[in-house]
Amino acid sequence: MQDIILMAHGSGGDAMRNLIEKDFIKYLSNPILNELLDSGVFELSERLALTTDSYVISPIFFKNGDIGRLSVFGTLNDLCVVGAKPLFLSLSFIIEEGFPVADLRRILASISQACNESGVKVITGDTKVVEKNKADKIFINTAGIGVIEKHRDWRNRKIEPNDLIIVTGGIGEHGLYIMLERLGVQTDDEVKSDLSNLTDLILGALDRFDQIKFVRDATRGGVATLLNEICSKYGVEIEVYEQDLPMKEWVRNASEVLGIDPIYSACEGRAVLVVGKSQAEKVLEYLRSHPLGKDATVIGKVKSTNVAKVYLLTRIGTRRVLESLKGDILPRIC
């Protein structure tokens, strides 16, 4: 019979110790974690960043990733965009009773690989098991800690009119791809999530340029929602050019079929940067020289400090407000 997760695996007893010792340590081994203390203990004495995020996705395994890889990269991206070099992660699972142990191992192997690729360590973790139907298969929470070197800290740079808005690659890919998966659509190889670890790309940019004034990765709510966040946080007006939004052909087609606007669709490997005009071209050149930034594009600019709104100049020459995402993003049924 297939091994499945039982309530006992989360009860703190022997079954749980077995799971931790056999599987978690096997995949995630490192000196801090292996101490198996109640907290991972380490020393740091610099400017730090701490972030946390929970990951809930269906399907949990997809073409070029899974919930494990997502839960590592998502948190690394949140760290690097504030200029932090990620060091340590915490990792917590909420697992539905009956979840196959083989799938859990597959997720752990994927987390381990994602950590190795990125040079970060999981130093503490937790597992809870909940009754059948009280969770959808598996939820993961990760927290991450990173150090910010002073020159990478952009927080005090002032956003001004004429600053340019750059996105590091094609928009809307993760959200639309996952939607197609959920609908059971057969897709070509090129149709996949943009899930990636942005650390190298972003820290590299922050090392080279001192006119990068804002960086954030576009996740749920897509690029449109992120731009609205910039507007309301800094009280600036942003203008975006629809024609310049980088978009893969399949994204365009899928969005027409599903009736979902890619500008609201989630990314998992794209960042938006606000850059002073004088360095924008050089920043773009650098981003494009990196494999994760080869489709980087200027998509708009900061217009004024009069109104905190985003406007979209459409490809047919009209101009309208670009709102943040309201409610859920759902395929049309019309």
Place this chain on the structure above:
Amino acid sequence: MSNLSYIKNLTKLGPEEIQVIVQKIHDLAKDGEYVIMEFCGTHTREISRYGIRSILPKNLELKSGPGCPVCVTADEDIDYLIGIAEKYDLGVITFGDLVNVPGSNGSLNHLRAKGKEVKVVYSPLESIRIALQNPQKNYVMVGIGFETTVPSLAYTIKKIVELGVENLFYLSLHKLTPPAMKALLDAGEIKLDGIIGPGHVSTIVGIKRWQEYLKNYKIPFVIMGFEPEDVLYGIYFLMKKIKNGEYGVFSTYTRSVSSEGNVFAQNLVDEVFDVSDSVWRGLGVIPKSGLELKPKYSHLDARKKFALDEPVKVRKTACRCGEVLRGVLKPYECPLFAKVCTPTNPKGPCMVSSEGTCAAYYLYENS
């Protein structure tokens, strides 16, 4: 839906060509007042999203029609659904938007908050998986949508029978669009010079079906695609027909729409459903505008299986979606619009659905 290749040849016009088309529309509309209705909610949304009204002549009015499946779902149907879910402890499986539509006693979302099982699925086949995983519980799958969505649901129903799933029932709230278009014209409440025909629906039903329904009306009906270029070119084409006094069914969505439509999909639907009368929000009962399961599948029919103790009594609200759907009221003429009623706190289905007219105006034309 199995591949995306059929729309690979998007006709993309450049900005100069767009300019020319817009100018031509202005020239055609120079003298007189014109009213055009777009039937379909996706057109409504795209027209708002691209600010198309802002570049059209002031004397050419675009009215939005009833082409939003969630919006036209009647209050009594939502109340019935919530009623049977509570009375029989049914799990409800549905497509997205419907969960937010307020009925007389709250929405499906409220039902879920009260601890009842309400599942939103993307593909109707997921309903089978859910039912099989929880054999001790009865589920009702809500069949909502126009001709475009019905084929995949017909397929699901055949699968339910094939696999012998015993705890999954079906509530058909499907609506057919040509009868509704005809009913709207017959009501004569609004004067229309031309109609923008729905693209996706026509891909399934074909040009012929519209011709059957509209043969006695002297009005041009042009089926268009959904890209802004499609819409502008289509409006230009429609204005030419109006000015020349030509009427009938035309299509500028040639990359997707044929005369016969998708015969495979039509046959699939005919195998599973019979045409029935149906209640539309705002339009009332429209003869032969809905679908019910054929007798062969009636053991799956939630309406036959689950009865309420007394018929639902719909509580009247201040929402004026009915009038919006008939094209007699603009969203901003509703006193609740953007004040009390917003997409995050919708008071009616037209603000809930992404294809709803109130939502389109709120999101894209409310600056």
